[in-house]
Amino acid sequence: MSTDTDTDAVGQLEHALEELEVSLERVSAADASERLAALLTEPAIGVDLPFESVSLPESVTTEPTAAALADAQTGITPATFAIAEYGTVALESRAAGDEPISVYPEHHIAVVAASDVVPDLAGGFDRLADQFDAGGDSIVFATGRSATADMGDLVHGVHGPGEVTVVVLEDR
Amino acid sequence: MAERSHAPGQTESGGGGSTASHTPSNSRAETAAHLRQLLETEGDAIHAHTSVSNLQRHEVFDETENLDALRSEARAIKEDAIDRLPELIETVREAVEANGGTVYVAENAADANAYVADIVDDRAATSTAAESASGRPSVVKSKSMTTEELDLNDALESEGIEVTETDLGEWVLQVADDTPSHIVGPAMHLTREEIAELFTEQFDPDEEFETAEELTRFARDHLGERIREADVGITGANFVVAESGTITLVTNEGNARKCAVTPDTHVAIAGVEKLIPSIRDLEPFVDLIAKSATGQEISQYVTMLSPPTESPTLTFDEPDEPIGANTDAETNGSTDREFHLVLLDNGRTEMRADDQLRETLYCIRCGACSNSCANFQAVGGHGFGGETYSGGIATGWEAGVHGQDSAAEFNDLCTGCTRCVDACPVKIDIPWINTVVRDRVNRDAEPEAYDFLVDGLTPDEESGGLDLGKRFFGNIATAAKLGSATAPVSNWLGETAPVRALLERTLGIDQRRALPSFERQSLVDWFDARGGEGESKRRAAAGRKETHDEPTDALDREVVLYPDVYTNYVDTDRGKAAVRTLEALGVPVSVPDLPESGRAPLSQGMVATADAQASKVYAALAEDLDAGRDVVVIEPSDLAAFQREYERFLPERSFERLRDNSYEICEFIFGLFENGADPAALSTAGGDGERIGVGNGNERGNENGNRDNGHPIAYHSHCQQRTLNLEAPTVAVLERCGYAPRTSTVECCGMAGSFGYKREYYEVSMDVGDRLASEIEQASTDLVVASGTSCGDQLETLLDRTVPHPVEVIAPDHG
Ligand code: SF4
Numbered sequence: 001m002s003t004d005t006d007t008d009a010v011g012q013l014e015h016a017l018e019e020l021e022v023s024l025e026r027v028s029a030a031d032a033s034e035r036l037a038a039l040l041t042e043p044a045i046g047v048d049l050p051f052e053s054v055s056l057p058e059s060v061t062t063e064p065t066a067a068a069l070a071d072a073q074t075g076i077t078p079a080t081f082a083i084a085e086y087g088t089v090a091l092e093s094r095a096a097g098d099e100p101i102s103v104y105p106e107h108h109i110a111v112v113a114a115s116d117v118v119p120d121l122a123g124g125f126d127r128l129a130d131q132f133d134a135g136g137d138s139i140v141f142a143t144g145r146s147a148t149a150d151m152g153d154l155v156h157g158v159h160g161p162g163e164v165t166v167v168v169l170e171d172r
Numbered sequence: 173m174a175e176r177s178h179a180p181g182q183t184e185s186g187g188g189g190s191t192a193s194h195t196p197s198n199s200r201a202e203t204a205a206h207l208r209q210l211l212e213t214e215g216d217a218i219h220a221h222t223s224v225s226n227l228q229r230h231e232v233f234d235e236t237e238n239l240d241a242l243r244s245e246a247r248a249i250k251e252d253a254i255d256r257l258p259e260l261i262e263t264v265r266e267a268v269e270a271n272g273g274t275v276y277v278a279e280n281a282a283d284a285n286a287y288v289a290d291i292v293d294d295r296a297a298t299s300t301a302a303e304s305a306s307g308r309p310s311v312v313k314s315k316s317m318t319t320e321e322l323d324l325n326d327a328l329e330s331e332g333i334e335v336t337e338t339d340l341g342e343w344v345l346q347v348a349d350d351t352p353s354h355i356v357g358p359a360m361h362l363t364r365e366e367i368a369e370l371f372t373e374q375f376d377p378d379e380e381f382e383t384a385e386e387l388t389r390f391a392r393d394h395l396g397e398r399i400r401e402a403d404v405g406i407t408g409a410n411f412v413v414a415e416s417g418t419i420t421l422v423t424n425e426g427n428a429r430k431c432a433v434t435p436d437t438h439v440a441i442a443g444v445e446k447l448i449p450s451i452r453d454l455e456p457f458v459d460l461i462a463k464s465a466t467g468q469e470i471s472q473y474v475t476m477l478s479p480p481t482e483s484p485t486l487t488f489d490e491p492d493e494p495i496g497a498n499t500d501a502e503t504n505g506s507t508d509r510e511f512h513l514v515l516l517d518n519g520r521t522e523m524r525a526d527d528q529l530r531e532t533l534y535c536i537r538c539g540a541c542s543n544s545c546a547n548f549q550a551v552g553g554h555g556f557g558g559e560t561y562s563g564g565i566a567t568g569w570e571a572g573v574h575g576q577d578s579a580a581e582f583n584d585l586c587t588g589c590t591r592c593v594d595a596c597p598v599k600i601d602i603p604w605i606n607t608v609v610r611d612r613v614n615r616d617a618e619p620e621a622y623d624f625l626v627d628g629l630t631p632d633e634e635s636g637g638l639d640l641g642k643r644f645f646g647n648i649a650t651a652a653k654l655g656s657a658t659a660p661v662s663n664w665l666g667e668t669a670p671v672r673a674l675l676e677r678t679l680g681i682d683q684r685r686a687l688p689s690f691e692r693q694s695l696v697d698w699f700d701a702r703g704g705e706g707e708s709k710r711r712a713a714a715g716r717k718e719t720h721d722e723p724t725d726a727l728d729r730e731v732v733l734y735p736d737v738y739t740n741y742v743d744t745d746r747g748k749a750a751v752r753t754l755e756a757l758g759v760p761v762s763v764p765d766l767p768e769s770g771r772a773p774l775s776q777g778m779v780a781t782a783d784a785q786a787s788k789v790y791a792a793l794a795e796d797l798d799a800g801r802d803v804v805v806i807e808p809s810d811l812a813a814f815q816r817e818y819e820r821f822l823p824e825r826s827f828e829r830l831r832d833n834s835y836e837i838c839e840f841i842f843g844l845f846e847n848g849a850d851p852a853a854l855s856t857a858g859g860d861g862e863r864i865g866v867g868n869g870n871e872r873g874n875e876n877g878n879r880d881n882g883h884p885i886a887y888h889s890h891c892q893q894r895t896l897n898l899e900a901p902t903v904a905v906l907e908r909c910g911y912a913p914r915t916s917t918v919e920c921c922g923m924a925g926s927f928g929y930k931r932e933y934y935e936v937s938m939d940v941g942d943r944l945a946s947e948i949e950q951a952s953t954d955l956v957v958a959s960g961t962s963c964g965d966q967l968e969t970l971l972d973r974t975v976p977h978p979v980e981v982i983a984p985d986h987g
Contacts, residue, residue, distance in 0.1 A: 067491030086470045095482040125455045137478035146426040150340035152364020153384035160426025
């Protein structure tokens with residue numbers, strides 16, 4: 001379901017991400033696989049995407065080994081929802097390995113449905129509370145790239161990814 | 173325990189019997205030397221970082237529409253949570269156990285450390301993680317001030333456990349064997365060059381480290397390996413959601429995420445005060461914490477885990493096994509994850525029962541009170557801090573968890589300027605906590621040998637033992653009255669070398685600081701001699717005729733001008749200017765002889781004396797308030813006493829009455845303008861050429877200021893005035909009178925009443941003042957005004973020019 005508010009929210013998300021130097025890609029479900037293939041750097045690992053008729057490119061390894069996790073350049077995970085106001089994606093800490101796959105590789109690509117983009121933090125907490133009620137009670141709000149100023153200047157990509165891309169499925 | 177405290181005299185106070193408030197001249201000199209060294213070695217780096225965070229917080233706070241409501245909501249949640257703490261501990265225990273984890277409530281540091289060491293040993297014996305290089309059990313940690321409070325690292329190391337900090341700042345400190353200088357940016361006092369040198373020396377790289385980029389890469393690789401090998405990951409928790417057993421970690425680097433899910437065992441250590449009831453209650457905190465800490469809208473990672481999580485365990489020494497090989501298909505979760513929540517009491521239950529310290533438990537440790545503090549910006553947490561915590565709120569934390577002696581070592585660095593009050597996301601009255609602890613420290617001190625010297629000068633309500641200098645400054649009204657009565661002799665005497673030496677030795681008044689010069693005729697006497705209220709009515713009637721032909725009710729006011737100590741005895745000119753200005757705008761004035769507000773004793777922690785003063789002031793003003801007169805105050809710190817601290821001293825109705833009917837002088841003038849009074853009755857900049865050149869120099873300043881219509885004027889508001897939101901009316905009044913004010917961004921002038929007089933703090937005071945002075949010099953205006961007496965004094969010394977109160981610039985010349 002795609003409504004005007006979704007489009008607005010996606011616009012706002014894009015704007016917030018721009019400030020964080022994170023790019024946002026709009027894509028239809030049909031083109032998603034191809035676009036992801038173009039975005040990633042190999043070796044790439046990922047978590048199966050839960051969106052109807054969207055699959056990961058062939059080059060992406062799911063259920064990676066520990067070695068593959070350590071070597072991966074790109075990690076692709078779904079985001080349960082996104083918060084437009086702050087440019088935040090919500091990643092679930094699940095058995096499928098979303099958490100390590102999103103935090104270990106240098107480049108994280110988060111895939112989110114346009115209908116899951118909520119306008120603000122309050123909307124995010126509505127979703128979060130629902131999620132908790134449904135038993136999914138481990139979630140990370142990730143906003144932008146990992147950063148530190150502890151070494152005297154701002155540097156990105158410390159323990160977490162130095163590059164982040166958010167892919168929005170316009171028709172999901 | 174290695175090098176926990178950077179404060180001087182730690183060996184003495186470590187014994188437990190000594191009284192840290194007892195400050196004879198040798199320990200004043202020690203404190204001064206210690207602070208001087210910090211100013212030189214760490215001050216610049218700390219100032220650079222804290223002032224950026226401070227400005228960014230101001231910006232993001234300004235952009236946040238519902239900020240005040242958010243802060244109130246956050247505070248209410250904390251109040252409720254602390255109120256229900258025992259119940260929440262039981263709730264979280266049930267929730268964590270239902271998730272498959274364990275909760276341990278540790279009474280004190282030793283208890284917590286022993287528990288954690290046991291877990292690590294147990295897990296290391298059965299762990300599937302790769303052997304660490306040393307073969308010892310190993311732990312990786314994300315940043316946690318609570319574990320600093322426990323000295324956990326030392327405790328684990330002494331059990332043969334290898335501990336690695338993975339937050340880069342904490343790791344730098346671990347490598348340097350140093351302690352945090354800031355609760356959010358622990359290595360803030362070190363420059364990139366210093367870190368590069370340290371790392372080059374320690375790790376002997378092929379090429380010397382230089383850039384932050386190189387250092388960060390190196391750290392990432394080095395620490396990445398430690399994380400992969402670790403048996404146990406230890407994190408703190410910013411918040412713990414009781415109902416779901418959810419640990420919330422707010423971070424920017426990503427190390428906490430890795431520490432929590434890479435090793436199969438996760439230990440989260442949190443003070444019991446971190447509990448909040450439900451996931452919904454988390455929202456305002458997630459919204460506020462990054463804003464107040466660094467000025468970011470939200471932190472990079474807000475991790476909300478209800479462990480043990482389903483996230484697969486990572487076994488890097490079995491590289492070819494798929495991650496999650498240990499995942500149990502039935503529960504769809506990892507089978508061998510273990511989670512322990514260690515809730516630390518360590519004095520918190522007592523803090524909760526203490527009406528004055530309880531508020532400290534609402535603290536979310538964002539560091540905004542450090543960043544907004546001019547003294548903290550100058551010396552950092554190694555000066556403005558105790559055993560573990562630093563900044564304004566550290567007084568409460570240290571008094572609660574380590575005892576009063578640890579708080580006493582740095583508590584006097586809080587001048588009560590209140591700039592942290594607006595910064596605090598949970599609206600803690602941080603200056604009040606500092607005042608209360610100062611009072612307690614005073615009361616526990618031994619009587620001093622020189623007490624007789626100040627006895628006649630100190631009609632206070634304090635029991636003996638108080639530091640002499642504090643006692644003197646706390647009773648400054650009496651000294652000022654005497655000084656005025658004996659002026660000019662008192663002024664001459666005050667400038668002689670033997671007297672200055674005596675003052676320094678006994679009262680700790682730094683010889684380098686110019687003393688106030690008393691006026692023989694006080695403002696009250698001047699006003700009486702001029703004809704008192706009758707004369708003022710006559711002049712106001714004349715003024716009214718000139719400025720507004722049809723007087724409105726709104727302008728039909730009568731003012732009691734409060735003769736604060738400095739205006740009355742030292743800086744009578746600004747009092748006279750206020751009287752003339754009000755009369756020119758048609759408002760009759762009275763200047764009765766009123767008691768000191770209690771501000772002076774408050775700043776020394778003499779709460780009982782201040783309380784008694786509040787009652788006296790209210791009693792003296794009650795009739796005027798009944799008669800509907802307005803109380804107008806020139807010195808912002810006295811107004812702040814009426815409007816903030818009196819709430820604690822007076823019955824609610826009395827407090828509200830005085831609060832609602834007292835005004836800062838320019839605020840009141842602005843109100844008159846708004847109701848139709850005409851600025852033309854005053855000295856305005858427009859055609860009033862003679863005003864230009866007050867002060868020295870620079871006929872027309874360059875025009876790069878924020879307002880370009882009007883005559884440029886540099887204006888430093890007063891710290892407490894800013895907290896009362898009263899900078900804007902003065903700016904507006906100056907604008908209406910034809911000026912283009914340029915306001916300072918420095919939070920405080922560094923003088924802060926008595927602070928800048930004290931030998932141990934003179935240099936800190938000058939350092940803070942220098943920053944303000946250079947900002948004002950950059951404004952290149954020929955006029956500089958300041959609202960506070962001490963701000964004015966400080967700027968006059970530093971800029972070598974006159975710095976009047978704004979009302980002196982706009983007052984009509986004669987009368
Ligand atoms: S007292 Fe307030 S401003 Fe200071 S660290 Fe705690 S929450 Fe932040």
